[in-house]
Amino acid sequence: MASLSVIVITKNEAHNIQTCLQALSFADQCVVLDSGSSDATCEIARELGAEVTQSTDWQGFGIQKNRALALSTGDWVLSIDADEIVTPELREQILAALAAPQFDVYDFPRLSSYCGQYIRHSGWYPDRVTRLFKRGVADFSNDKVHERLITKSQVGQLKAHLLHHSFINFESVLSKVNHYSSAGAERMQSQNKTATPVTALLHGLWTFLRSYILRRGFLDGSMGLALAISNAEGSYYRYLKLWLMQRQTEQNAIPSRDPN
Known part of the structure; x- marks a missing residue:
């Protein structure tokens, strides 16, 4: 099977990073690019086997994700935020896509929570995010916020959810x-x-x-x-x-x- 790298950018994500990385244990490589955390984010990530690099020259989410992408070595790349969790169902679908790929890029629906409640309307669901791609066919826009994956390849669709704990409290x-x-x-x-x-x-x-x-x-x-x-x-x-x-x-x- 093709190798898989996961990339995660962080800053002060000690409260999220353990759950996030534990759900990514199926990956061959996990790259954490930290932008100057003052909490235990980096220590927790290293303990869980992630390759941690620090880059404090913050120029926005898009540029930081491209930096993390440059540190990855896998045949495929999965981009995940620290407050997101790959469900067991999504993990199995990702592994199946890598074993017999029909596309070079995939998206999947994201189910986000707001102050403890998963939101299924309000324009939040289904929030399909394009995050899984073969190396060399995509990179990220340089937007400071709301960056997007840029690719010319046709995008396939996975059905299982990515969980997103975006707003844990008010x-x-x-x-x-x-x-x-x-x-x-x-x-x-x-x-x-x-x-x-x-x-x-x-x-x-x-x-x-x-x-x-x-x-x-x-x-x-x-x-x-x-x-x-x-x-x-x-x-x-x-x-x-x-x-x-x-x-x-x-x-x-x-x-x-x-x-x-």
């Missing part, structure tokens, strides 16, 4: 909303997009309606409502931060007056 919700909205605002600024407080509000309202009504978030119960609100906040903050960045750029461009 503190993690607030932290990720802040982080991703800042990164999103920076990306939009680089694309010369503009915003105002009104457009920020409208984007937030539209995001809530799309998540809770159009994507049937109400079927996820009270957590569906909470998720729709946090999605709306993320969109609102992203555009508001873009507007504030524009204001700062405009103010910096105004020449200062000579007091004399």
